[in-house]
Amino acid sequence: MVLLINAFDLLSVPAAVAESPSRAPRMAAPPEEMRIEEELSHPIMLSERVRSAADEAESFKSECSELGKQVDRLSQMLRSLVRFTTSAQSLYDRPIRRVAADVSRHLERALALARKCKHQNILRRVVTITSAADFRKIASLLDASVGDLKWLLSVFGSDGKGGDIELSLPPIASNDPILSWVWSFIASIHMGPLPDRIEAANELASLARDNDRNKTIIVEEGGVPPLLKLLKETLAPDAQIAAATALQYLANDQGRVQAIVNELGVQTIVQILGDAPMRVQIQVASLVVNMAAHCPLAREDFARENAIRPLVTLLSFDMFVDDPKAGTPKQSIHSIVQINKQSKSLGKLNSHNSYMDGSRTGSHKKDRENEKPEVRMKLKTSCAEALRMLARGSLLNSKKITETKGLLCLAKLLDEQGELQYNCLMTIMEITAAAEANADFRRAAFKTNSPAAKSVVDQLLKVMKETDSPLLRVPAIKSIGSLARTFPARESRVLVPLVSQLNHSNQDVATEAAISLGKFVCPDNFLHKEHARAIIESNGVPPLMRLLKGIERMQLHGLYLLCYLAISAGNSEALEQARVLAVLEGADRSVASQHPDLRELIVDAIYHLKMFHAGGHPQKQSYLVGISYE
Known part of the structure; x- marks a missing residue:
C-alpha cells in the first residue's frame, strides 16, 4: 500500500x-437565515x-x-x-x-x-x-x-x-425515511399543481394519523404554513378538506397547536368558518375542537377573533321560532338567523382576514340549503362540539355565546338526539360553570326574566325527567347546580325533580344530585334556609340517608348535604325522625378525617341539631366517635 x-x-x-x-449538520434553520x-x-x-x-x-x-x-x-x-x-x-x-x-x-x-x-x-x-x-x-x-x-x-x-410526489429515499434520510417523505409532501404542497397538492396534504394527514412522532416531524419541518395556505387560498373544497384534516391530526398537543396559532392559523380558521362549503366547514369545526381541547391559549385567540359568531350562525342557520313565548323578536331564534347577514363583517377583524370573494357567501348559503339532512346534522354536531371546547374554562367565550343568542339556540337543540344533543348539553354545562364562578356574568346571562335562561332551565329539567341515560342526566344536574344562586326562594319547579334524582339507581346521578342540592343550601347561597326547608318538604331526607350507605364519594357528598340541611333547618322534625343527629355523631372517621372542612361542618351541624332537639345550648366539640350508621 x-x-x-x-x-x-x-x-x-x-x-x-x-x-x-x-x-454536526444543522437540524433547524438559525433565527436569521x-x-x-x-x-x-x-x-x-x-x-x-x-x-x-x-x-x-x-x-x-x-x-x-x-x-x-x-x-x-x-x-x-x-x-x-x-x-x-x-x-x-x-x-x-x-x-x-x-x-x-x-x-x-x-x-x-x-x-x-x-x-x-x-x-x-x-x-x-x-x-x-x-x-x-x-x-x-x-x-x-x-x-x-x-x-x-x-x-x-x-x-x-x-x-x-415542482416535481411529482417523490417517495425515493435520499442518503441523508437513510436512517429516517419519514423525513424524506415529509419533505416530498411539503414541497408538493408548496409548489405542485392542485391535484398534487391535494394528494400531498392527504399523505401528510395519513402520516400524522399514524403516531405523534410523525406529527412532530411535520411541524418541525415547516408543514403548518403550506397547509394553512392551502386551506385559505384554495377555492377547491377537496383541497381545503385535505388541509383541514391534516391540521386536525396535528392539533392534538399544546405545542403543535401553538405552532398553528403562531402562523396566524386562528384567523384563517375563523374566515373559513364564515365562508366555505358545508363539507369544508365540518372539517374546520373539528379542527377548532382539537385546538381548543388541547390548548387554553388557543381558546383565548379564538375569542379575540370572535370564532363564536360563525359557529352559532352555522348551528342555527335553519332554525325559526314560532312560539311567541320563546322570547321577544330581539331574543328569538329568528334573530340568530340574522347573524348570517353580519358574517361579512368578520372580515374587518384584520386586513389579511378579508374574504376573497363577497359573492361566495350567498352561493355557500344556497348550497347549505340544498345539502342532505345528514350533512347538515353533522355540521351542527361539529359546531356544537366546537362551542363546548371553546367555552371550557373560558369566561370570555361563554359570554360571547350568550351575547350571540347562542344560549337560546343550544336550549332549542336539546330536543335533538344523539351527539348533537350531548354536545349542546355539555356546552350549556360549561357556560353555567362559568356563570357559577362569575357573579356579573351570572346576573347578566341568567336573569330570572330572561327567555333564554328560562328556556335553558326548562330543557335541563326535561332532560332530567325524560332521559334515561346517565351520560345526559349528569351534565343536566350539574348545570342546574351551577345556577343554584339564580333561583328564587322555595323553587319547587327545580328542587322537586332534583331531589327525585337522589333515588336514582345510578351512583353518579345520585351523587351529582347531592352535589347540586348542596349548592342550594350551602351558607354561600343567600336563600339557603328557604331552599333547605323546600328540600326537606320534598321528602329529600330519606333518599339522602340511603346515600350515606353507598361508596365513599356518595357518603362524602351526602354528608355535606346533610350538614347543610342541619345547619339551615336544624329544627325540622324530618331531621329528628331520620335520626340525623345520631348519624352525624357516628360519621365514619375515614371519610371525615380526610376532609378537615367536612369535619368542622359535622361539628357545626351537630351543634345546631342538639340546640333544637336536645335542649339547652351545647358547646361545640368533636362527636366523631365512629358509631356505625345502623
Missing part, C-alpha cells in the same frame, strides 16, 4: 474548514477549490482525478439547483438547506484530503498518513451527496414547476 507523509498540511487549511468535520442562493454558493465555491487542489496533486494522482470528476458532477448539480431556486415563485427550502450543509461538510473533508497530496517540503512533513482507504471513504461521502442532490432535483423539478 502506498503511503504519503505530509508536513504540517493542516496549516494551509482555513480554520473554519479545518474544524468543520466535527461540526442566509438567502438560499448564498447558502448554495458555499458548496459551489468549495467544489472549485477541491477541483483545483486535485489538479495540483503530485501523489495519488489517479485517486485525485476521480475525486475531481465527482466534484465536477456535484458542482453541476449545485448550479442546477441554484438556477431552480432563483426562478421558483414558491420555494420550500428546508431540505435544500439540510442537504447543502451536508454537501459542504463532505467537500471540506475532500479539500483537506486533496491538499495533502500536493508536494510539500521536508520541514512540513509530519506523521499524518494518507492512504487509498481515505479516498474510498471520501468517495463514498461524495456519492451520498450526489444522491441527495439528485433526489432534491427530482423532487423540486428542473423546470421550475
